[in-house]
Structures are given as C-alpha cells and as structure tokens.
Amino acid sequence: MAVIADGGGLVRILVTGGTGQLGRPVVERLRAAGEEVRVLSRTAGPDVVPGDLRTGRGIDSAVAGADVVVHCATDFFGREELLARTLVEAARWSGGPHLVYVSIVGVDRVPLGYYRARHETEQVIASSGLPYTIQRATQFHALVRTLLAGATRLPVVPVPRVSFQPVDVRDVARRLADLALAEPAGRADDFGGPEILTAAELTQAVLEVSGRRRKLVPVTVPGETFRAYAGGGHLAPDHLDGEITFARYLAGQPDAGVLRYRER
Ligand SMILES: NC(=O)c1ccc[n+]([C@@H]2O[C@H](COP(=O)([O-])OP(=O)(O)OC[C@H]3O[C@@H](n4cnc5c(N)ncnc54)[C@H](OP(=O)(O)O)[C@@H]3O)[C@@H](O)[C@H]2O)c1
Structure with a gap:
C-alpha cells in the first residue's frame, strides 16, 4: 500500500514522463520536499531509470519498491491505454503503489480521438484495483x-x-506533488488556469509579446469537435486554480524579447 508523507518516512516516488514539460517541475517539487524520486525515461542517462511503457522494457524494476507512481508519460500516438496497462501490470506485481494520473479536462465531453483515448486510460486506472488519483487539467x-x-x-489572423x-x-x-503525498483521492476536482480568455484575447497577447500588429478575424469552424470546444467542454470555470497567467507565462519565455527586437 502507498505510504503517505506524515513528516516521518521518506516516500519513494517514480515519475513517468519526468523528462517532459510537466514531469520536470513535478520531479523538482517532490525532490525539494525531500522525497526519494526516480525518473523513468526511454533514453538512458545519469539521473533516470531506463524503461519503455510501450514495450514493457525495464518497467518492472522501475516500479519495484515505489510507494507512489506519478504517471505523466504520454506518446501522442493514441497508445495512452497501452502505456497505462503496462504500468498497472507492473504496479500490481510490486505491491500496489498509489497511481497518480494526469488527464485532460473535457476528455468525456470533446469528441476528439486523443481525448477518447485519455478517457479510456482513466478507466484503466480506475478499474485497476490499485489506489489511485486522477487529476484532469486544462x-x-x-x-x-x-x-x-x-x-x-x-x-490577417x-x-x-x-x-x-x-x-x-x-x-x-x-x-500533482500535493496529491502524490496525500491519500488516494479517486477522481480529484479538476484543475484549471486562473483566467478564461477568448482566442482573440490570447492571440492579441501573443502578438503583443512579439511586437506584431495584425487584424484579427473571428471565424466559426464547422464540426462536432469545434462545437464541443465552443460550448466550453474543455473548460473548468469553477476551478480557476492556477496562479500563473498566460501573460506572465509569455513574458517569461526566452524568445519574448528576441521576437520583439526582431520586429522593430
Ligand atoms: N499539453 C496540454 O495542454 C495538457 C493538458 C492537460 C494534461 N496534459 C497531460 O499532461 C501529461 C504530460 O504532458 P507533457 O506535455 O509534459 O508531455 P511531454 O512534454 O510531451 O513529455 C512526454 C513524456 O512521456 C515520456 N514517454 C513517452 N513515451 C514513453 C514511453 N513509451 N515509455 C516511457 N515514457 C514515455 C517521455 O519520456 P522520454 O522521452 O524521456 O522517454 C516524456 O517525458 C500528458 O499525459 C498530457 O496528456 C497535457
């Protein structure tokens, strides 16, 4: 069973996708909290445990002994379910760590193939018999x-x-780091960004940071998927949780100043 941080023992945590854009800050946070963190990667390196969730190579030993597995790996080829099944299988053998899985807000509302695969993957985790937490994010x-x-x-944009x-x-x-150190929560409340902005407002922000001026033309895209997006199926208006706004994110990008300079 999962060992929960109580200020006493060290929690042994495996982060899949720990080399990715989300996984990296998850690893940093958990290490800063003093926990024992392993990072799974398909590419061997000094600070990673080698393994491939698609083939199963190295996964049993990567999961062995972990109290918690934070599953951030994704391969964008619709094989999410396969990756999760490999992980669940190894986790069952290793004694049942707490699985923390990151999914996407609206996977059950937006009829996109990638979202459907994510929704099915949630069900693989939820029906695994293992202690789990599913966190959907925008x-x-x-x-x-x-x-x-x-x-x-x-x-003209x-x-x-x-x-x-x-x-x-x-x-x-x-x-995710808080969830990893807490009791398994099943499906957690959705986690959203701090603001809901129109595509026009967001595009304007991108233009401003690059110093460009453009005319924006609103368009309606036909189809079921767009209708679901236009209806807000991918939003979590009751969960304006994040602190870092889009404008603050853009301002912190290394190319922000360079783009503005080039356009002058
Ligand atoms: N992008 C969004 O807007 C969004 C929104 C909500 C939720 N999410 C979810 O957040 C999660 C993290 O996304 P991200 O953008 O951080 O992903 P990312 O930067 O593309 O990183 C993908 C990670 O998956 C690992 N990986 C890929 N195939 C693997 C395999 N076969 N075996 C083991 N590891 C494998 C990669 O590790 P190596 O290359 O080192 O092997 C890499 O660390 C995903 O589940 C994503 O769906 C994304």
Missing part, C-alpha cells in the same frame, strides 16, 4: 501558444470563436 500555456502563434505570421483556460505546468506540478 490546456497548458505552451500548447495554447503553439496553437495560436502559427496564425500570427499571416497578415483568423481566430476561432472559442475560449481557453490555459494553465501553467508549474501550477499543475504543485497540485
């Missing part, structure tokens, strides 16, 4: 920026009539 700042930044190269609630990975990492 879209990360970097994803929203990437989605919108491409269009700003055009002279089409902006979909949707809103986003971008959240910073450092804020999500804080929540």
